Amino acid sequence: QVQLVESGGGVVQTGRSLRLSCAASGFTFSSYAMHWVRQAPGKGLEWVALISHDGSNKYYADSVKGRFTISRDNSRNTLYLQMNSLTAEDTARYYCARDPGWELLRYYFDFWGQGTLVTVSS
Amino acid sequence: QSALTQPASVSGSPGQSLTISCTGTRSDVGSYNLVSWYQQHPGKAPKLMIYEGSKRPSGVSNRFSGSKSGNTASLTVSGLQAEDEADYYCYSYAGSSTYVFGTGTKVTVL
Numbered sequence: 001q002v003q004l005v006e007s008g009g010g011v012v013q014t015g016r017s018l019r020l021s022c023a024a025s026g027f028t029f030s031s032y033a034m035h036w037v038r039q040a041p042g043k044g045l046e047w048v049a050l051i052s053h054d055g056s057n058k059y060y061a062d063s064v065k066g067r068f069t070i071s072r073d074n075s076r077n078t079l080y081l082q083m084n085s086l087t088a089e090d091t092a093r094y095y096c097a098r099d100p101g102w103e104l105l106r107y108y109f110d111f112w113g114q115g116t117l118v119t120v121s122s
Numbered sequence: 123q124s125a126l127t128q129p130a131s132v133s134g135s136p137g138q139s140l141t142i143s144c145t146g147t148r149s150d151v152g153s154y155n156l157v158s159w160y161q162q163h164p165g166k167a168p169k170l171m172i173y174e175g176s177k178r179p180s181g182v183s184n185r186f187s188g189s190k191s192g193n194t195a196s197l198t199v200s201g202l203q204a205e206d207e208a209d210y211y212c213y214s215y216a217g218s219s220t221y222v223f224g225t226g227t228k229v230t231v232l
Contacts, residue, residue, distance in 0.1 A: 037223075044211060044223060044224070044226040045160070045162075045211050045223045045226070046223060047213075047222065047223060050221070057219075059220070061220070061221075062123055095167060107154075107158075107215045108156070108170065108173040108213065110170055112168055114167050115167060
């Protein structure tokens with residue numbers, strides 16, 4: 001069965017960096033695009049970033065462009081989110097999610113991880 | 123990348139039907155039949171309920187249905203049950219490789 005397990009969250013000071021990971025299993029990871037989606041405490045969902053199945057294309061929300069970098073290691077079945085210059089507004093639970101298209105986009109999410117919490121504190 | 127507009131809350135009694143709207147623009151909801159809907163219970167990850175506007179994934183109750191008219195998509199829950207009480211979010215492709223969620227709707231079963 002498909003499993004997505006995020007890790008790497010924690011408390012970090014304003015201006016510092018953090019790298020999140022998402023370990024995938026139960027499917028051919030290298031054939032699916034992957035997303036990061038976040039949810040601030042008590043707030044709604046916000047799309048953060050997308051990476052194509054082979055890592056050749058990456059897209060970001062304006063709110064994180066230039067600060068966050070999405071990447072993947074298909075040999076390790078792992079998705080990453082490098083977050084730099086963190087601010088209080090980045091405090092959220094970060095979910096990784098799969099686009100169900102085989103080597104193309106279907107523009108929705110069929111599987112989600114349970115998320116990892118990032119708290120940015122001064 | 124402005125969020126799609128949803129009502130903050132809707133409520134209904136068991137057995138009734140309710141509809142959640144998701145209003146966007148000609149650039150997102152109005153241009154693509156790519157709206158999906160997610161259900162989120164407290165402390166849980168979102169769950170896909172509807173994709174490509176009106177398609178239901180395997181395992182999702184047929185009490186959930188989706189539609190679209192112009193720049194507004196809708197999710198209808200019929201035969202409301204206690205377990206349907208949750209937050210619901212719409213999501214759409216917005217062109218130029220950008221994606222946007224709705225503001226979210228809290229559904230209360232009275």
